[in-house]
Amino acid sequence: MPHSARFPTLPACQAYGICLVATNPEQNSVPKFDVTAQMAVMNALIEAIVIMDDRGQIKRCNQAAIDMFGYTQDEIIGQDISILMPAPDSTNHSTYVDQYLRSGKAKIIGIGRELNARRKDGSIFPIHLAIGEVAYYDSIRFIGMMRDLTDNKKDEERKLRLHTDMITASRLTTMGEMAAAMAHEINQPLAAIANYASASERMLARGSDNIEDIKVALAHIKTQSHRAGDIIRRLRSFVKPDSVDLGPTKMNTIIDEIKPLAEVDAKANNISISFDVSTNLPEIIADQLQIQQVLLNLLRNGIDAMHENAPEDRHLELHCYIATPDTVRIDVIDQGHGISEEAGKKLFHPFFTTKATGMGMGLAISHTIVKSHSGALSFSNNLSGGATFSVMLPTKMANR
């Protein structure tokens, strides 16, 4: 930026002040300041400056404003300020000014705010706008100083994108870990279908006196293909692409939908699992998929923690109940090795893991998700061994 390079140490606010003073050339009491220098200062600013009179007519602007809006000096001077605004501000602006001049109540002066501006080519972009006013003979002039926020917005969007990408990646990792169990579960109905079909073929080859048996086999084949389809449908709904979908969600639905997946996973790991879920739990404001991801992740951790346990000590529990009138609480209780004091300190840190093959992202992401739902994720060791992870989520009523 060549302008700022020439005046590298001049802060915007000082330049701003100078401009105000310098706009009144006929007062003798003010220090002398060369007009060419005033223009140089204004043009050196990164912020765009537009000066208008009390009727909204543009009187002056600096180089940054020319660059920002795409008008030439000749095109912009004398125009109404509304050409720089998108609807509905462009039509309402004169009303704002009139209101201010009559009542002295400003909606924006002295505060500064973020809003959208419009370029010559009609494109709209976010800016930060600060407005000052100054007496000019018998009237008032307004000085608007604007900063282009396009890059800031892009940055924010990129961060949000990264965040959702990370959550999706973690969900896919969870699914990857469960893949073996899922494959096994889909194999069962497929094996049954194959058996029924082969048997029917054999019976048909031997003659048609087995029609009743074959009808039974066909009915089983139908049931079993639906069973396989159900499992695949659940998996698909869990790997659908990442879009944050925040809305009122029934806690019971959230749990009902992950239950079969968790049961498959537990069974494959020779772990018994039980759900104790209050009926008619209140709604929460949540991204259903993200909360399900958190719960599945906690259940998976519980399963992993019990790998070394004897068959009779392999039990996982999920309780879900109303903890306070404003809070739903979910406890995931395992009988595993518990959380050491050392591990407890770092449990929610990214890349911290106690598993041989873990990435260390599950709990960190779960923590982020729960926090973004204004909830809390905590853990404690059980007196009888193992650990309990608790998710606390505000109900829909609490959000109000």
Added chain:
Amino acid sequence: MTEQNETVFIVDDDEAVRESLSFLLKSVDIQSQSFASGDEFLGAFKPEWEGCILLDIRMPGISGMEVQRRLVEQDCTLPIIFITGHGDIPMAVEAMHLGAHDFVQKPFHDQELLDRIQAALTARREIQDEVEQKRIVQQHYSTLTPRETEVMAAVAKGHANKVIAMDLELSQRTVEIHRARVMEKMQVRSLAELVKLAVLLDE
């Protein structure tokens, strides 16, 4: 096709798999009996059962391999065919080392499974035949007098009558009489057959 008293015992926690297997076996006239868990099977097991066991290696509760271990403890010699999933091969190999007859990987082709079941049943029958044969031979052997037992051992070693007579301080004629009695009691007609029985008794 199975013999009258032969049954395939299916142990699998998945009802659909169990029932479809039983249906498949029925289509080739093999009778079967199903159990939903290792516990259920072990609780019902009777030593006189004949046939083979189709055992899911991965079940909640008692695993397939634990069922195998407990059956061995109970001297059950029914051949076991393990049903395994994709990731269970190392387990299946271990089960084979522990004496399992065979394993099939799910999903399997019906013919493959039926062939393996037939092979297991055949192996079982051969073992049973051998056991029966040995029992009969032992019964014959028990009718020999102490002297005849000595003569049989010497004959089976390939010693000539003359040598045996000297070793046992008997006349050659007496050895010949004992030898004829041994052949008769053991129901064999050749020396070769007698040697075979001696080996069988040694096992």
